[in-house]
Amino acid sequence: MSISEEDRVALTGLVEKIIKELNQYLEDRELTEFDIIGVESTTNRSPVLYIQTSLGLESWCVKHVYNYCYAELIRDFLTNPKRRFSRLSNLNYKRIISLLNPTLLINPDVTSLWNKRREMTSQQFHDWFSEMHFTKLVLTRKPKCNEAYSYRRWILSNILAKDDVLSEEFLNDVIAEELRVCNKAADKCMNNYHSWDHRAFLIDLSWRYRFSFDSTMLYFKEYKFIRHWTSTHVSDYSCFHYRQICVRILFLIEERWPVFEKMIDVNLRDNFQKILSDHMTSDDPVATPSKISKKTMDDDDLTALVLGYPAGNCKCYATWKATLRKLELLFYELISNEDLLKYYPNHQTIWYQRRFVVNNILNAMYNYLSVENKYNGTIKQLPLSPLDIERKNNCTKCADADLTEHHNNVKKQKEDWFWNCPLYKVLIRHELALIKDRRKEDSKYAEAHENYLKFFEGLFLNFNP
Amino acid sequence: MVKIYGLGVLYKGVNSATILKSAYNLQSFSIFQRGSVQEFMGFVSKTIVERTQPASRQSVKEGEYMLQVYVRADNLAGVLISDHEYPNRVAHTLITKILDEFTAAVPASQWPTATEDRTDFHLLPEYLTRYQNPREADALTKIQNDLDETKIILHDTIKAVLERGEKLDDVVAKTESLSTQSKLFYKTARKTNSCCNF
Structure with missing residues (x-):
């Protein structure tokens, strides 16, 4: 079905307005959630909704917004050889980001677009922490999006590599934030392999930095957490696999065993002797x-x-x-x-x-x-x-x-x-x-x-x- | 996953059921969906109570959800909406317990005319949180002994509960107790569930 020139102009105007509005919300507010809301008919009001700290987009406009943004991104910034290799200027940087945001929120499974983000972030056009925030938002709608997790990992390793000396507090905060994200994603979607995989990566990461902060306590806490989690998610092997990872890392811990026993409220020795x-x-x-x-x-x-x-x-x-x-x-x-x-x-x-x-x-x-x-x-x-x-x-x-x-x-x-x-x-x-x-x-x-x-x-x- | 989404106490009237009290745990749904999900759960609870004989228990599986219903001989009914891994035994014990406490708190003469905001019974949210992990809430042996003789009838899909020739889609389309927003939500949820979602 072809649409007339007039309609096309009207549609472009509408989509541009939606893009602008979405980006404004993304910039201004502390958002915690993004979702697409099923609405069939268009009424005469903006399809961008905002409740408490959640951002919503009405479903009827999704198709138009996505097609428009995706087409322009691919045509002008990803495949056009002239633009592709020319230096990113401040001006088209803004345009790219404002197109990338809605596209990735709607469909986060396009690796090329994430790579474009990586390219821009590594050239200092975008700040690392707002990127973390953006991926978190993506994960509220698609908690199984592997691209978002891998992007987070990429940013994390970049942030951590920048400083030679990392403060204990900083590491604690970073890891706590990642765990929160994983918790939320795992709760939203069962058998969320990617979320548990990300968590396993955090265990690895904390082991690498074990001399910079109290990683032992983290492992104790994680074991306690996963023991509880597995008891309510009995057919999710991903979380049981994570439990195995926690057990394996505890093998390596030599100190503070009594603290651990107290935390999980079990006397391991008594238990062992009882079986014997x-x-x-x-x-x-x-x-x-x-x-x-x-x-x-x-x-x-x-x-x-x-x-x-x-x-x-x-x-x-x-x-x-x-x-x-x-x-x-x-x-x-x-x-x-x-x-x-x-x-x-x-x-x-x-x-x-x-x-x-x-x-x-x-x-x-x-x-x-x-x-x-x-x-x-x-x-x-x-x-x-x-x-x-x-x-x-x-x-x-x-x-x-x-x-x-x-x-x-x-x-x-x-x-x-x-x-x-x-x-x-x-x-x-x-x-x-x-x-x-x-x-x-x-x-x-x-x-x-x-x-x-x-x-x-x-x-x-x-x-x- | 072992999770309870909703608890409800209903009264099964001659033609239709009314909700006397309900509580929901909708944390895992986005804020935009919660209203519709809650409305829909209320609707399903009513539908299922209307189609359950007095003095019987049913467990109905629908997709990833499980509906547990118990309608007592005196037409007081309890509904528990959980995911399909929640142990049936525990669910029915909990319903029995809630109904007993409800009977003690609200006199039977009020049931036919009561509405949700006028009913004075506030234990549901507490049970909803406490029984999220059934293992911690009650010892296993206790639960086995507690459950009375009424047999639980198991159904694999909600189709089995509806009257012959009736379809859930039609029931949803016909009802007046759902807003258009919620009906649309049901339709889109159907659609997304039908494609493979890894």
Whole structure:
């Protein structure tokens, strides 16, 4: 359908007016939200609406505005070779921005336009913080827009790269703001992979700057947050994946463990001991029921109990401690996963999360004993890394232990020990009990979990209950 | 996602149902949509109560939403609108609880004539917040024991609840309780839901 010249002029005038109005709002006010409102007929008033701090555009004019802006941008500023390479002047900069704003608000999935923004921002035509604000607005309407997130990341890395010394307060503010944006986007749209991906990027970022601000506290808070979030978003694997990231980063934290326990209101040690005492029998080689029932065991005893290896005040203490903390956290994950499983039957996501936990417990054990599971009922002793050898040589107790090991047909002994290791047995018994319990209500997934343990993790092979 | 969007107490009259009290959680909708969404939820609550037999419970799935209805033998009805992951058991326990408390607070003689602003019952917003996370609100065992014998009838779509030959689109088009704005919102929501939205 072609329109007459007269109509075209009238339409151009109208669209120009809408563009001007939109940009004015964007410039003047602290906006928190943008949306397109479904309205069919045009009435004689402006289609740009403004309520509280929200900006709205009536749907009937969207098509005209978008086509007009997009056409001019592509024709004049993106494909025209003369203009494309000529230096940006202050004048056409303003024009480009005023066209880019409405176009990206309406359809933020055009990479070329975002790149144009990048080009202009990097030439200092636009200020970084107002750009952050603009992308936030885009995300209120399209919370799954990956372009907006990647633009934010680009700006963030630029801002942070500019200063050599970053103040703690600044970093805290920046990260808090990003988390707020992610929260909002994740709440608006379920299974919002991009939002969780962005959050994972923030964890990475904070690790890079961990010496400039209190990142440990951030990780503690994030764990607490995600524990709550996952309990109300039980079929969203994206957020469970983020939980895994949080768990992994906590492995690296060595300090302030009591603060963490207090924050999440769990005694990790008690929880771990409870599982152990529930599943240990008197037949187990090292298990002494009296020992386990002791109120709170100290690190040495517990390590000796679950992983063997006599403890003492040698220098390898640090490794023990790290492994122990890892196990405590993972066993807590195991328990809280069970809670969810029981409350929300038939949710595959929760079962998948469980695989992660089990896999990590096993890996922690393999690492500690420096063995490799061959998944055919045998294990292979791994050669010690140079770091481990150095550590062992520096430690008299370990060197002594090593010496005695060499005398007593070490290899066989170690293998036997592995299959009888209390931790290994407790884990298997615990999983079997759960599978049996869940079979009644959740048979499909319980069986899948059993198969996973059997065929992927190679459990049950040398296991006699 | 486990989330409650709305709670309502209604009275099922001879021909139509009236809302006695309602509360909504519309944070995740944009400010421009909230009015329409709320209006629409009220409309759906009424429709569903009108089509539910007294002394029965229903859980109706519609798209990503779940409607939980309980109409008591004395024609007092409770509706809970949540997403489809909200546990049905918990939802119905909550409705029963709310109706009990409502009966205690508002005498039955007032039900047929009461309107929303004149009803003196202010617990709904509190329940709405407290039960957003059902696990924290109530222990599991307690919930299992609490629920009475009335069986919950499950429906996969709202079509099953409407009378034969009736279509939701027609019901929406015919009703007078929705503004044109809200009707348009329903239409556009239909459209956006029908295309793939990753």
